[in-house]
Structures are given as C-alpha cells and as structure tokens.
Amino acid sequence: MSIPKYRIPEMIDIPDRQWPSKSVTKSPIWCSVDMRDGNQALPDPMDPDQKLEYFKLLCDIGFKHIEIGFPSASADEFNFFRTLIEGDLIPDDVFIMGLTQSRPHLIEKTMEAFKGCKRGIVHAYIAPSDLHMKQVFGMERKQLIETAVASTKQIRELADQMPESDIRYEFSPEEFTDTDIDFSVEVCEAVFETWGKATPEKPLIMNLPATVERRPPNHYADMVELFCRKFSQRDRILVSLHAHNDQGMGVASIELGLMAGADRVEGTLFGHGERTGNVDLVTCINNLYSRGIETGIDFSDLGHVAETVERLTGMPIYYRQPYAGTYAFTAFSGSHQDAINKGVHKLTEAPDMFGMGWKVPYMHIDPADLGRKFERLIRINSQSGKGGIAWVLEQDFGIGIPKAMQPELSKYVQGYSEQVGREISADEVHEVFQNEFVAPEGPYELVGYWPRPDDQDPTFIHGEVKLKINGEEKTIQADGNGPISAFVSAIRQVVDVDFTVDDYHEQAIDKGADAQALAYVPLKLAGNGVIFGVGEDSNINQAAVRAIVAGLNRITKK
Numbered sequence: 001m002s003i004p005k006y007r008i009p010e011m012i013d014i015p016d017r018q019w020p021s022k023s024v025t026k027s028p029i030w031c032s033v034d035m036r037d038g039n040q041a042l043p044d045p046m047d048p049d050q051k052l053e054y055f056k057l058l059c060d061i062g063f064k065h066i067e068i069g070f071p072s073a074s075a076d077e078f079n080f081f082r083t084l085i086e087g088d089l090i091p092d093d094v095f096i097m098g099l100t101q102s103r104p105h106l107i108e109k110t111m112e113a114f115k116g117c118k119r120g121i122v123h124a125y126i127a128p129s130d131l132h133m134k135q136v137f138g139m140e141r142k143q144l145i146e147t148a149v150a151s152t153k154q155i156r157e158l159a160d161q162m163p164e165s166d167i168r169y170e171f172s173p174e175e176f177t178d179t180d181i182d183f184s185v186e187v188c189e190a191v192f193e194t195w196g197k198a199t200p201e202k203p204l205i206m207n208l209p210a211t212v213e214r215r216p217p218n219h220y221a222d223m224v225e226l227f228c229r230k231f232s233q234r235d236r237i238l239v240s241l242h243a244h245n246d247q248g249m250g251v252a253s254i255e256l257g258l259m260a261g262a263d264r265v266e267g268t269l270f271g272h273g274e275r276t277g278n279v280d281l282v283t284c285i286n287n288l289y290s291r292g293i294e295t296g297i298d299f300s301d302l303g304h305v306a307e308t309v310e311r312l313t314g315m316p317i318y319y320r321q322p323y324a325g326t327y328a329f330t331a332f333s334g335s336h337q338d339a340i341n342k343g344v345h346k347l348t349e350a351p352d353m354f355g356m357g358w359k360v361p362y363m364h365i366d367p368a369d370l371g372r373k374f375e376r377l378i379r380i381n382s383q384s385g386k387g388g389i390a391w392v393l394e395q396d397f398g399i400g401i402p403k404a405m406q407p408e409l410s411k412y413v414q415g416y417s418e419q420v421g422r423e424i425s426a427d428e429v430h431e432v433f434q435n436e437f438v439a440p441e442g443p444y445e446l447v448g449y450w451p452r453p454d455d456q457d458p459t460f461i462h463g464e465v466k467l468k469i470n471g472e473e474k475t476i477q478a479d480g481n482g483p484i485s486a487f488v489s490a491i492r493q494v495v496d497v498d499f500t501v502d503d504y505h506e507q508a509i510d511k512g513a514d515a516q517a518l519a520y521v522p523l524k525l526a527g528n529g530v531i532f533g534v535g536e537d538s539n540i541n542q543a544a545v546r547a548i549v550a551g552l553n554r555i556t557k558k
C-alpha cells in the first residue's frame with residue numbers, strides 16, 4: 001500500500017474543547033531560553049562575556065526564569081554557571097535554569113554546576129514520541145519511563161544534598177506534539193510522583209514542547225487542554241509551553257496554548273533558536289501588552305534590547321519583525337500616512353471607540369511605549385502622499401504646512417523621489433520645501449522693507465521697499481492699511497504679475513526671544529490659480545513679505 005509523503009495531521013479527540021471560548025487575561029511566567037536553545041542554534045554561539053551581557057539584559061528587563069545553558073555540554077557552559085553563582089551575579093528573585101539529557105553522567109555534571117545557587121531550575125528532557133523512541137533511542141515505552149524516572153530520582157537525590165538552594169525541577173517530554181497524549185501524561189505522572197515534593201507553592205514545571213511545528217496551533221491548544229484535564233495534580237504543576245516556528249505559527253501556538261490553560265511560556269527574544277527558531281517572546285509579550293495585560297517585562301526601550309541582541313548574536317533583526325523591525329511602525333504609502341497623521345492628532349476624540357485610549361488607523365500600539373519615535377513613523381518615497389509629507393515636516397522641523405499647500409508640496413516631493421529613485425529622508429523633504437517654496441530661484445530679491453506707521457493713525461502704513469529685479473535695485477514707496485497691503489501696493493508698481501493676497505498663515509516655529517516666524521502666503525492670480533510662497537524671518541511681517549517675493553519668483557518660474 002502506498003502512503004502519501006505528507007498528510008493532514010490527525011485531529012485531537014476532544015469534542016468538548018473549551019479553549020476557543022477563553023481569552024488570555026493575565027500574563028504567564030516568561031522563561032527566556034535565549035542562552036540555551038537560542039545560543040545552541042547560533043552560527044557563532046556567544047562567548048562567556050557575551051553571555052554575561054545577555055544575562056544582565058534579560059534580568060534588567062524583568063525575566064525571572066532564565067535558562068542560562070547546558071552545563072554538561074562544555075567547560076565554557078559549565079563555567080558560566082560557576083561564574084554567575086560564585087560571582088553573586090544573579091538577582092535574588094531570578095531562577096537560573098540548566099538543561100540536561102536524561103543520562104546519569106550528564107545529570108551529575110549538571111547538578112555540580114548548580115552548587116551554591118540561590119534559586120535554580122534543573123531541566124531534564126527526553127522524547128516519549130514513537131518517532132524518537134524508534135529512530136533515536138531504540139527504546140520501548142517501558143524503558144523510556146524507567147529512564148525518565150531514574151533521571152528524576154537522581155536529580156531529586158542530588159538536589160536534596162543542596163538544602164541551601166531552592167532547586168526546582170522542570171521536565172520536558174520533548175516532541176510533546178508528536179507523542180500520544182496518554183503516554184505523555186503517563187510519563188509526566190511517573191516523573192511527578194518520583195520528584196515527590198511538588199506543592200502549589202513550589203510546583204514542578206511540566207514543559208510541553210512543540211519541538212517541531214508539524215501541527216497547526218489549534219492542535220497544540222487541544223493537546224495542552226487535554227494534558228491539563230488529564231493530569232492528576234494540576235495545582236502542583238506549572239504547565240509550560242515551548243513552541244518552535246517551523247510553519248511560522250509559533251506565536252499563534254503560544255496564544256492558543258495559553259487559552260488552553262498554560263501558566264508559563266518559554267521562548268527567545270526575536271525568535272532565535274533551532275531552524276526557524278523558538279517562538280519570539282518580544283512578539284508574544286507585546287501582544288499581551290497591547291491588550292492591556294501587565295506582563296512584567298519592560299520593553300520601553302526596545303531599541304536598546306534589539307541592538308544588544310543583534311550585536312551579541314551576530315544576527316540582524318528582520319525589517320518587518322513585529323514591534324522591533326525598522327519598518328514595524330513605518331508607513332510608506334500615502335493613504336496610510338494621511339490616516340496615521342490624522343489619527344494621532346485626534347486621539348482624544350471619540351474616547352469610547354473600542355473602549356480604549358489608543359485607536360489610530362494602521363497602528364495597533366503606541367510606538368512611544370516601546371521607546372520608538374514618532375519622527376520615524378512615516379518615511380517618504382514615490383508612493384507617499386501629502387499627509388505623510390506634512391507629518392514629516394511637522395515632526396522633524398516643527399513646520400505646519402497649511403492644508404491648501406500640501407498637494408503642491410507633495411507634487412514636488414514625489415517628483416524628487418521619482419528622480420532619485422529611492423526613499424528620501426526627512427532632511428531631503430525639508431530641502432525640497434526650502435528650495436521650492438522658501439528660496440526658489442527667480443528674478444526678484446528683497447533687499448529690505450521698512451513699514452512705518454503713520455504719525456496720526458498707526459494702523460496706516462507708509463512702506464518703502466528695496467527690491468532687486470534681475471540684479472537691478474529699485475526703491476518703491478506705497479501706503480496701505482497694514483504692512484502687507486502697503487508692500488503689495490509697492491510691489492505691484494514694478495512687477496508684471498496681477499495678483500492679490502487674501503489671507504495667509506503665520507507660524508512661530510520656535511519658542512523664546514529668537515522665535516523664527518514662518519508665513520505661508522497664497523498669491524491669487526488674476527488668471528485663476530493660487531501659488532504659495534513661504535517666508536522665514538524673526539519678524540512675522542518681514543516673513544510675510546519674503547513669502548510674497550518667494551511666491552512671485554515661483555510664478556515667474558512656471
């Protein structure tokens with residue numbers, strides 16, 4: 001009979017499954033396995049100094065369970081335990097954890113590594129799957145149980161000789177998701193009974209690994225729920241999840257596994273680990289954070305965490321990695337930029353929407369909570385729109401372009417972006433703004449403008465303008481009801497453009513005595529159309545007249 005190479009995994013027999021109607025409402029215990037599962041899968045594993053820095057980072061951001069290595073694997077691994085313990089480098093509330101195969105000489109060495117620690121978790125594993133038993137161990141079920149029990153007994157006896165230390169036990173039926181569930185429970189019950197001293201206060205950790213992601217996440221959840229139901233002393237164990245990411249569903253597996261009743265999650269920052277990696281804890285933790293759950297882990301400076309992990313592992317974080325990727329909070333496309341810009345400005349409107357304070361289109365979490373800056377939210381390329389361009393100028397330069405001017409500016413910025421054929425920086429956007437609107441080339445150059453209030457009526461202005469036209473200086477006088485109207489009347493005597501100035505926007509772009517004023521002046525042309533000019537000065541009237549000259553130069557250019 002021919003059997004297919006691949007097939008749909010068999011459903012788990014749990015017709016009355018409860019987990020789909022549950023939600024995760026509190027944080028699990030987070031356990032970092034970066035320095036073991038993550039490290040064992042690095043092309044260049046970390047050296048002891050790098051591991052020490054990594055350990056400090058994990059402690060600083062709040063991890064309390066940290067697997068720091070596989071002490072029987074090498075002298076470096078063993079010595080790292082000794083360095084931390086003898087150097088008193090472990091915070092009192094942190095459990096260090098070390099992994100061992102269920103083999104006597106490795107356990108012996110492992111227990112030696114823990115000597116003198118305040119709090120430790122000895123983690124033993126063996127795979128009770130038929131696959132492993134047949135292909136790797138050459139064992140029958142009975143023998144496997146005997147091995148797991150013997151290892152547990154050995155660890156128990158050695159732990160009893162260390163009364164000064166709070167030694168806990170973690171057992172992993174490796175390949176849990178490929179193992180007959182009843183057999184997993186049987187092995188775990190035997191281990192539990194042998195350990196003998198688990199209490200609700202000092203529970204034994206039963207870690208249920210999806211060592212290889214062969215099943216969809218709902219199967220994992222089914223198996224976790226079944227395990228929790230079937231295990232005889234549920235209140236004396238912590239049910240722990242350990243997902244890998246072979247099918248890219250590690251985070252989903254964890255979320256569904258938590259719904260199914262797990263208490264603890266093992267994973268790594270940014271998902272380092274064998275093959276496609278362990279589950280990414282940064283994503284799992286921030287997902288819960290984004291739903292208002294207190295996680296106990298501080299990612300308020302995620303940039304620092306990311307930089308440290310990249311440096312120590314030698315592996316870059318993907319641009320689109322959730323939360324930490326360079327582009328995780330970047331919108332390139334115009335409509336997204338526009339909506340984010342508006343959403344952030346209207347955060348306090350409609351406070352009842354979703355019943356929560358943060359509701360911005362295209363952004364499910366406030367980047368500031370992760371130490372990421374608004375200035376970097378919107379990047380400009382040829383797909384960008386006016387909203388995004390306005391946002392960049394506002395965030396990076398405090399320049400608030402009036403809405404009516406945005407389409408015209410956007411046209412120039414897009415033109416520039418197309419011309420250079422790449423994403424352009426905020427500085428370049430500013431440069432386009434300056435070159436096009438503030439200081440465009442043209443025949444007119446303002447030498448000076450002196451508006452003098454009338455002796456009798458100070459609202460009435462006598463203006464004198466010195467203007468160079470194609471390098472030739474002219475002096476013109478005119479009166480008006482205000483400084484701008486006097487200036488316009490003067491200019492009209494020498495400029496061959498029929499224009500009026502309706503209203504204009506002013507903006508102080510800095511606080512304090514040296515405040516710079518910006519004036520955005522629309523010149524309405526007799527032949528229809530509006531051309532904006534922008535002027536900069538410490539005095540608002542001078543800024544406005546500069547804007548008019550800039551506008552006239554732009555008209556001449558067209």
Ligand SMILES: CC(=O)SCCNC(=O)CCNC(=O)[C@H](O)C(C)(C)COP(=O)(O)OP(=O)(O)OC[C@H]1O[C@@H](n2cnc3c(N)ncnc32)[C@H](O)[C@@H]1OP(=O)(O)O
Nearest residue numbers: 037040070072073074101102103125126127136137174211
């Ligand atoms: C899913 C995981 O990530 S598990 C963690 C994997 N991490 C590592 O392996 C990194 C550290 N490991 C090492 O440095 C080495 O493998 C050591 C030091 C632990 C052991 O080294 P060695 O004994 O020389 O080699 P190796 O690991 O290949 O041993 C394989 C033997 O252990 C047995 N074995 C493998 N896993 C287990 C286990 N969990 N419990 C009991 N025996 C096991 C195998 O069946 C095999 O037995 P055999 O020699 O009778 O065929």
Ligand SMILES: CC(C)C(=O)C(=O)O
Nearest residue numbers: 125172174175209211
């Ligand atoms: C040892 C166990 C927990 C493991 O790393 C795995 O199954 O992936």
